[in-house]
Amino acid sequence: MPAQQQKWLNLFMKVLPLSLLFLLTGCSERFVLLNPKGPVAEVQKDLILWSIWFMLFIIVVIFVLFAVILWKYRERPENLDYEPPDQHGNTLLEIIWTAIPVLIVIALAIPTVKATFELEKPPKESRGVEPIVIHATAADWKWIFSYPEENIETVNYVNIPKDVPVEFKLTAVGGMSALWIPELGGQKYNMAGMGMTLYLQADHVGTFKGRNSNFTGEGFAHQTFDVNAMEKEDFYKWVKETQASAPLLTKKQFNEIIQVGVLKDKLTFSGTHLAWVDFAKPGEHLDNIPAKEKHGTIKLEEVESDHHDNREHESHQHEGH
Amino acid sequence: MKWDEFFVTGEPLIYMADAAIVLTIIGIVFVLTYFKKWKWLWKEWLTTVDHKKIGIMYIISAVLMLFRGGVDALLMRAQLTVPNNTFLDSQHYNEIFTTHGTIMILFMAMPFIFGIMNIAVPLQIGARDVAFPYLNALSFWTFFFGALLFNISFVIGGSPDAGWTAYMPLAGNELSPGPGQNYYLLGLQISGIGSLISGINFIVTILKMRAPGMTLMRMPMFTWATLITSILVVFAFPVLTVALALMTLDRIFGTHFFTLSGDGVPMHWANLFWIWGHPEVYIAILPAFGVFSEVVSTFARKRLFGYTAMVWSMVAISVLSMLVWVHHFFTMGSGAPVNAFFSVSTMAIAIPTGVKIFNWLFTLYKGRIKFTSAMLWSLAFIPTFVIGGVTGVMLSMAAADYQYHNTYFLVAHFHNTLICGTVFAVFAALHYWYPKMFGVILNEKLGKITFWFFVLGFNVCFLPQYVLGFMGMPRRIYTYPADAGWTELNVISTIGAVMMGIGFIFLCINVVYTYFKGERDLTGDPWDGRTLEWSIPSPAPHYNFAVTPQVKGLDAWWMMKKERKEGKEEEKPEYKPIHMPSNSGRPFIMSIFFFIAGFGLVFEWMPVAIIGLIGVIICMILRSFEYDDGYYVPVEEIKQTEAGRE
Numbered sequence: 013m014p015a016q017q018q019k020w021l022n023l024f025m026k027v028l029p030l031s032l033l034f035l036l037t038g039c040s041e042r043f044v045l046l047n048p049k050g051p052v053a054e055v056q057k058d059l060i061l062w063s064i065w066f067m068l069f070i071i072v073v074i075f076v077l078f079a080v081i082l083w084k085y086r087e088r089p090e091n092l093d094y095e096p097p098d099q100h101g102n103t104l105l106e107i108i109w110t111a112i113p114v115l116i117v118i119a120l121a122i123p124t125v126k127a128t129f130e131l132e133k134p135p136k137e138s139r140g141v142e143p144i145v146i147h148a149t150a151a152d153w154k155w156i157f158s159y160p161e162e163n164i165e166t167v168n169y170v171n172i173p174k175d176v177p178v179e180f181k182l183t184a185v186g187g188m189s190a191l192w193i194p195e196l197g198g199q200k201y202n203m204a205g206m207g208m209t210l211y212l213q214a215d216h217v218g219t220f221k222g223r224n225s226n227f228t229g230e231g232f233a234h235q236t237f238d239v240n241a242m243e244k245e246d247f248y249k250w251v252k253e254t255q256a257s258a259p260l261l262t263k264k265q266f267n268e269i270i271q272v273g274v275l276k277d278k279l280t281f282s283g284t285h286l287a288w289v290d291f292a293k294p295g296e297h298l299d300n301i302p303a304k305e306k307h308g309t310i311k312l313e314e315v316e317s318d319h320h321d322n323r324e325h326e327s328h329q330h331e332g333h
Numbered sequence: 334m335k336w337d338e339f340f341v342t343g344e345p346l347i348y349m350a351d352a353a354i355v356l357t358i359i360g361i362v363f364v365l366t367y368f369k370k371w372k373w374l375w376k377e378w379l380t381t382v383d384h385k386k387i388g389i390m391y392i393i394s395a396v397l398m399l400f401r402g403g404v405d406a407l408l409m410r411a412q413l414t415v416p417n418n419t420f421l422d423s424q425h426y427n428e429i430f431t432t433h434g435t436i437m438i439l440f441m442a443m444p445f446i447f448g449i450m451n452i453a454v455p456l457q458i459g460a461r462d463v464a465f466p467y468l469n470a471l472s473f474w475t476f477f478f479g480a481l482l483f484n485i486s487f488v489i490g491g492s493p494d495a496g497w498t499a500y501m502p503l504a505g506n507e508l509s510p511g512p513g514q515n516y517y518l519l520g521l522q523i524s525g526i527g528s529l530i531s532g533i534n535f536i537v538t539i540l541k542m543r544a545p546g547m548t549l550m551r552m553p554m555f556t557w558a559t560l561i562t563s564i565l566v567v568f569a570f571p572v573l574t575v576a577l578a579l580m581t582l583d584r585i586f587g588t589h590f591f592t593l594s595g596d597g598v599p600m601h602w603a604n605l606f607w608i609w610g611h612p613e614v615y616i617a618i619l620p621a622f623g624v625f626s627e628v629v630s631t632f633a634r635k636r637l638f639g640y641t642a643m644v645w646s647m648v649a650i651s652v653l654s655m656l657v658w659v660h661h662f663f664t665m666g667s668g669a670p671v672n673a674f675f676s677v678s679t680m681a682i683a684i685p686t687g688v689k690i691f692n693w694l695f696t697l698y699k700g701r702i703k704f705t706s707a708m709l710w711s712l713a714f715i716p717t718f719v720i721g722g723v724t725g726v727m728l729s730m731a732a733a734d735y736q737y738h739n740t741y742f743l744v745a746h747f748h749n750t751l752i753c754g755t756v757f758a759v760f761a762a763l764h765y766w767y768p769k770m771f772g773v774i775l776n777e778k779l780g781k782i783t784f785w786f787f788v789l790g791f792n793v794c795f796l797p798q799y800v801l802g803f804m805g806m807p808r809r810i811y812t813y814p815a816d817a818g819w820t821e822l823n824v825i826s827t828i829g830a831v832m833m834g835i836g837f838i839f840l841c842i843n844v845v846y847t848y849f850k851g852e853r854d855l856t857g858d859p860w861d862g863r864t865l866e867w868s869i870p871s872p873a874p875h876y877n878f879a880v881t882p883q884v885k886g887l888d889a890w891w892m893m894k895k896e897r898k899e900g901k902e903e904e905k906p907e908y909k910p911i912h913m914p915s916n917s918g919r920p921f922i923m924s925i926f927f928f929i930a931g932f933g934l935v936f937e938w939m940p941v942a943i944i945g946l947i948g949v950i951i952c953m954i955l956r957s958f959e960y961d962d963g964y965y966v967p968v969e970e971i972k973q974t975e976a977g978r979e
């Protein structure tokens with residue numbers, strides 16, 4: 013019975029998105045987009061929630077209209093001789109349903125434009141605090157973080173001080189990647205031969221997941237890293253220790269690291285590769301680096317068991333806080 | 334290249350596919366030979382220039398591609414169902430999602446739409462054929478051989494694996510060596526020729542070949558949608574052609590347009606790709622809007638509400654769709670002013686889209702709504718597409734998109750628009766126009782089973798993916814760890830995908846069932862339709878209209894029926910011989926040469942490529958010296974065909 017089926021369809025269509033929303037606003041830890049740990053992600057969360065209310069309003073209005081109209085004007089055995097009227101349109105109605113979306117778009121556009129401009133600068137919560145500069149270089153398939161001031165380089169993890177804006181300088185060795193730490197804020201692309209700036213900040217201590225979110229081939233799924241946000245004192249203690257005890261990064265080692273392949277180790281060095289190469293400069297990219305072998309087939313089992321062997325450079329393992 | 338690299342080896346799935354392909358070919362050859370059908374195949378199909386037959390071939394190819402793309406989809410869902418799955422390795426998964434995306438958009442959605450346009454548009458405007466029937470055949474065959482070239486990649490040479498967006502530098506020689514990416518470039522290039530020609534063909538057809546009295550504002554909405562879509566095609570496709578050509582030069586001839594080395598700019602590829610790519614998604618959706626307008630108005634038994642607003646909103650959408658492409662790479666760092674501009678222009682598209690939704694709703698209002706299969710697809714479109722639209726608006730907010738971009742939220746959005754828009758539309762259109770194509774009506778019961786499996790399956794599959802986006806699951810990963818917390822929703826999603834697969838199987842069953850047992854449409858007007866295609870017998874005779882109809886208003890056939898009911902005197906039609914274009918084998922042969930040229934370029938075997946190109950040029954020269962003026966259908970034959978009705 014079609015009308016009956018239609019009713020079920022409507023019910024289903026209404027219940028599902030709503031229940032999803034309740035899940036979302038429940039703000040459980042798992043919904044990283046709604047679980048900000050810093051001011052940038054906070055701005056984005058507010059924007060997202062603001063838009064969700066309008067979108068829900070639209071969905072409810074249209075679904076209700078839809079259900080009522082279908083129910084009322086469905087063909088029944090009794091109304092088979094009903095001939096629908098010849099309506100051409102209705103100017104007033106058409107103006108109304110053009111005007112309301114216009115208003116909604118304005119209501120969304122203003123905060124969007126504001127936020128978009130705001131995110132190009134360090135967060136206003138920490139105005140006056142000097143940002144810490146960290147170069148984030150994506151290589152297929154690992155992350156390299158260089159602290160030019162502190163003269164430290166880390167691989168696959170990054171330590172940052174809490175409540176200090178971080179000025180990430182994004183670039184890449186090969187494929188176009190994207191640095192994304194959902195709990196701290198949205199992504200931007202890392203591109204070889206050019207540099208971009210992404211401001212993020214943590215206002216909680218903790219370890220957050222970061223990753224490359226832009227597809228770069230075989231090892232892409234494994235190109236993740238940890239962000240450890242620490243108290244300022246802890247951070248500077250770590251900096252001092254590392255400067256003193258971590259092995260010096262050599263050119264040879266660095267060239268090993270950036271060869272195409274999955275690398276899951278967390279490595280720490282004193283000195284940065286910026287001393288001899290900056291991939292943000294035009295013309296600096298993997299094609300100019302002596303290549304080992306660019307392609308191999310990656311199987312998950314290998315990746316999982318691969319960490320320990322064949323990396324004989326004395327790396328200082330560091331497992332977050 | 335060594336021979337063991339020529340054929341893809343080492344995967345049981347691939348060997349199974351090899352066997353299936355060989356068996357299918359043997360089967361087809363055997364059947365054709367056994368039933369002595371070779372000549373029939375050549376005369377009736379391969380050389381035809383009849384828009385209805387070309388439309389049917391488009392649709393058959395599109396359904397095959399839907400099957401192929403659907404199998405890809407199920408393989409991906411199988412891999413993602415549980416964490417740390419090893420069903421597919423990374424390389425294999427990457428090839429599959431790349432071919433899935435490319436096939437679904439370019440070799441499924443596009444040809445399906447072109448098929449429907451081919452069948453419906455000339456009939457809706459009272460024309461004998463499209464403006465350039467020979468070119469129409471060429472459109473189809475270039476599409477067909479382009480798609481074939483792309484499809485053989487998975488058994489010969491290896492498939493592309495850089496995504497349907499093929500971003501540089503990943504898609505360049507350094508990071509994607511081998512023929513895979515070349516297949517993408519050449520397959521799309523060859524089929525792109527067909528799309529561009531079709532665009533031109535339909536613009537001319539609609540502008541020049543309407544029946545007397547059919548002013549622009551009396552055109553059926555599907556014809557309007559086709560006109561606007563064709564204009565978009567003509568503006569957008571040359572951009573793709575150029576972009577593909579430049580990347581081909583980069584990969585095969587060592588230029589540096591998009592490479593990292595030699596001062597190339599990879600970002601230019603993304604830019605050019607989306608200058609085509611965004612209009613492309615509207616090329617896929619506007620005809621769908623047209624189909625829904627026809628079906629909703631027919632089965633609500635009401636004139637389309639706000640016809641003028643419907644037309645202008647489509648014009649507005651098509652203009653805006655040229656001004657929003659940057660929303661696909663807000664994260665490329667164009668700066669706040671640029672991102673802000675493209676945010677607002679993108680949101681603005683929602684306004685004309687909303688107008689259309691309300692107009693459909695008010696077409697239903699006070700109607701008498703009949704729930705046929707075609708109508709069910711059109712009705713389901715309204716609420717589901719609204720979800721796709723509002724999530725599009727959420728994505729268009731640049732600052733928020735920094736979070737959504739590259740996640741499953743995006744994946745859910747575009748499936749919500751493309752499936753609930755384009756796929757629902759082509760299914761609706763198939764049910765709706767099936768009698769006009771084949772003279773039989775698709776079984777309603779099976780149609781409804783298909784519908785419920787597919788629509789429920791769709792929601793079960795894709796609504797959870799919005800949530801997965803909020804949980805930070807990036808797109809295009811081939812596996813994820815167990816502690817990510819994404820498992821439950823991925824399991825649900827896979828269940829939905831299987832349901833959609835079952836729906837598709839029922840569609841195929843329906844086609845077979847209808848072939849043997851389908852109810853014949855003897856009236857030519859099984860739905861009590863409103864537009865001219867329902868004024869002629871089913872299936873449509875090859876000359877379409879025995880006498881060119883006179884159009885007095887919108888919904889011309891509805892008006893004629895009304896006048897008839899009011900007892901108005903009808904003139905006896907006076908038949909005259911009808912001029913028709915002759916068949917030609919050249920489009921088919923020329924496209925084979927395109928295929929040879931493309932294949933040569935894929936493997937960088939230049940002699941082969943050159944032979945192919947010379948073949949193409951010879952075909953073009955021969956065409957220029959052709960003096961075939963077509964033939965006439967004699968009055969006797971027309972009388973006989975027309976008498977067979979009622």
Ligand code: HEM
Pocket residue numbers: 498614615617618660661662679680682683686721722723724725726728729730734737738739743746747750751754755
């Ligand atoms: C209200 C209308 C719509 C709006 C505001 C909208 C907005 C957007 C935005 C902003 C994106 C980019 C998101 C990102 O990459 O982060 C996007 C992606 C996409 N949209 Fe829409 N959209 C709309 C309708 C449609 C329609 C009708 C279709 C197709 C029929 C469509 C198909 C797509 C596709 C295929 C992508 C992603 C392509 C890819 O990255 O692979 N959208 N949309």
Ligand SMILES: [Cu+2]
Pocket residue numbers: 203206600
């Ligand atoms: Cu760039």
Ligand SMILES: [Cu+2]
Pocket residue numbers: 610611614657658660661
């Ligand atoms: Cu777009």
